[in-house]
Amino acid sequence: MSAREEVLARVRAALAGAPTPPAVPPVRSGRPLEELLDRFAERVADYRAVVVRCAEDEVEERIALALDGARTVVPADLPWEVPGAVPDEGFTALELDDLEAVVTAAAVGIAETGTVVLDHGAGQGRRALSLVPDLHVLVVRADQVVAGVPEAVARLDPARPQTWISGPSATSDIELNRVEGVHGPRRLVVVLVGSEVVGRGSTLGGVGTVGGSSASH
């Protein structure tokens, strides 16, 4: 008998007389969140990422400020102009390691957890691109931000590879305290492009936050 047949046979034998699978009790879905974008910005900042909020026509300027002249790679189809950046031409890992920064778009933002999800589709590049350079500038549009994890999962296509990012690389492995900065990008700047809602009465200025001071504007 093949391993496959044997394991499946063992499973069937183990389940002989087992009860029928239970129904799944309902869980809240789509709890409305007021001030979704404020919550998102605050929760991203909690991870010591830098959050920059701006209007559509300011994105390129904000990206440039965040990059501060770093040698930058971008996906070839990035919808924003990044002067001086090289488009990804299938660089090897070693070549990517020579670059200092990357700018990508995003697929979904999650307000409740301060998470940005890349599905590595349009404007987001392949997975290695947003991994090897040490500074990741991530541009999220206001209409991409959802309330919670269930809404995000519902929007995403499992057939695409995904990277869920909640702050810069970190570890809790030393005495169970969180320390930022291990293998992934040690600095994360999230540019939140809010079309109509920008804080409470604030102007289109960015919201600088703790950490990563060199990347703040």
Next chain:
Amino acid sequence: MNATFVGMPPFPSAARDALADSQLRGNLAKATGTIRAKRAAVVAEVDDWEELRLAGAALKDRALLDLDSKLVQLEESLTAAGAVVHWARDAEEACRIVASVARDHGVDEVVKVKSMATQEIGLNEHLEAEGIAAWETDLAELIVQLGEDLPSHILVPAIHRNRAEIREIFLRRMAEVGRPAPADLTDEPVELANAARLHLREKFLRAKVAVSGANFAVADSGTLVVVESEGNGRMCLTLPEVLVSVVGIEKVVPTWQDLDVFLQLLPRSSTGERMNPYTSTWSGVTPGDGPQEVHVVLLDNGRTRALADEVGRQALRCIRCSACLNVCPVYERTGGHAYGSVYPGPIGAILNPLLRGVGTDEQVDSLPYASSLCGACFEACPVRIDIPSVLVDLRAQVVDAHRPSAKPEAVAMKAAAWSFGSGARLGVVERLSGVVGGATGRVGRRRLPGGRAALSRVPFGAAWTRSRDLPVPPRESFRAWWKRTDGGRS
């Protein structure tokens, strides 16, 4: 050189050594104290935490109670997505599959994402014997590997080490296997993390083959999920040409949408964060992005044995968050090594006997007793595994496996069952203990606070009285008092 759990003594004696290690006690108290507070804070933020727990348990049960069809579905969707699916009955078979993939690509090293399944099957040792170096890339795993140590926690295998010990290990060992630690390395966690970054970077950038586990395997979409913090997982899952994932068959969840429940439960229970820094999901091969050859090894290795246990099968819901370890008062004091397995703590105390069976190994048989049944683990478990009930059931299995027994404990239990089987018989025993108590009470000089006579040494009672005083049995039992006074009415 790798350390091994093989030949570990039973829990009580392993625990005795651990309890005397003041460094260990201090490290554990600090780390578990930190994580308990963090977990409590982020769990309290979620209004419907209990509903999520119920849903998580039910979703896992739905997969487990229909596991054969879910596995076949998973295999189909993985294959359709371009992955090669292998099946492994046991550890040996799984190790052989991984080694043969590595050999096919002519490599003498692989990079590894932290994975409990590969720890469980002893993959590193197997690969080493075949001349293939397996580099652990998770910071805590790296600390354990460099220290030629054993893991002592599911999430943070080096939880028993503090920053000063980690610095010493890095300075002493990194140079032997790659880029040395900076000579001026201090014990600041940020510097230690950076030393790991530099040391591992060259390994990530040159690796051809990576090995991972998976936190979840989604049956309907063929998606594997790895939940991590540092980015070492992303490195391994993205940069090499070939990826082999060893996945326990209990990791199946029915549908993609079900992940929403688990991605809420896991990070908050595990590292005490709203969300872990990085979660990677992939379904087979994506042309032009990441590994172009993807293997998945579906592993049994005792899981079907656990599945057959009506009470114990709920342990297969486990999502390896380690919340039960962090809240366990026994684990907090003994640490993980005393459990003699890569799965320590409350979940280890049930999972090891369930995976390996009871009645043949004294060490395994000791694990269900390594608990005061306080229930803190059940309360913390995000998928509601009733660990105390499974422990009690496993204790019965251990006892039954050794029947008939002439051990003093078995004899004592028979005697207790006799005297506790009737009020009259218990009354006789109490009269006897009252006489003994009266006699010893007169000669004993110890007094408990409040004045009652106490014993500080009792024949056959050393396990109690080595450290604890014992009240002298009263001369009159409650039962005798009730009879004498008509329940206090006369």
Next chain:
Amino acid sequence: MVTCVNDAMFPDTGKAVVTLLRRLGVDVEFPQAQACCGQPMVNTGYLDEAVPVVRNCVSAFEGYDAVVTPSGSCAGSVRHQHGIVARRAGDPALGAMSDRTYELSEFLVDVLGVTDVGAYFPHTVAYHPTCHSLRMLGVGDRPHQLLRAVRGLRLVDLPKAEECCGFGGTFALKNADTSVAMGSDKARQVVNTGAEVLVAGDNSCLMHVGGLLSRQRSGVRVMHLAEILASTETAA
């Protein structure tokens, strides 16, 4: 149900329960046939041995409206473990008393509806919520409600109160070292509160922590909740 431990080792607790319940107008009986609820056997894995013990327990309490016990652990055993033994024996009747068995504080607060039982106890007291009361039964703050209503009593906060004391039945013997390590930490927390008396709803846990407190010559005495609630100005 006075419990075997209280019957043989702590008769004063049983007497206190009788005094207290009579004061509150309850008709109290002590069926002489009772012995043990079966927990020591079940928790150690001796299910066959538990069967006659549970059978005796269930038959002793047949016909009573409510079974009250000054032990969270034994109440938990009746409610959650008699079913296990019933399945082992293939006799559902062994689960018959599970629904009408109450831990003392539950009976006082939920069934009798009282929190002020007219007690007087002019001492500083720390309360340890034993694991089975807290997590198996979910008695919550009922004991606190009762204690706060006791005149003269000063209730102090016990840090890490919800952590197990390390008794755990036969755990205290089979894993004596770990048990003592847990109990020592509990004893230290108790001493740090400055309390004169440690109170709990389970004498078995108190015997363990109290044995450590005594061995350390800490001067802290342990008392069952029932004994404090039974104390009055005349009797204290």
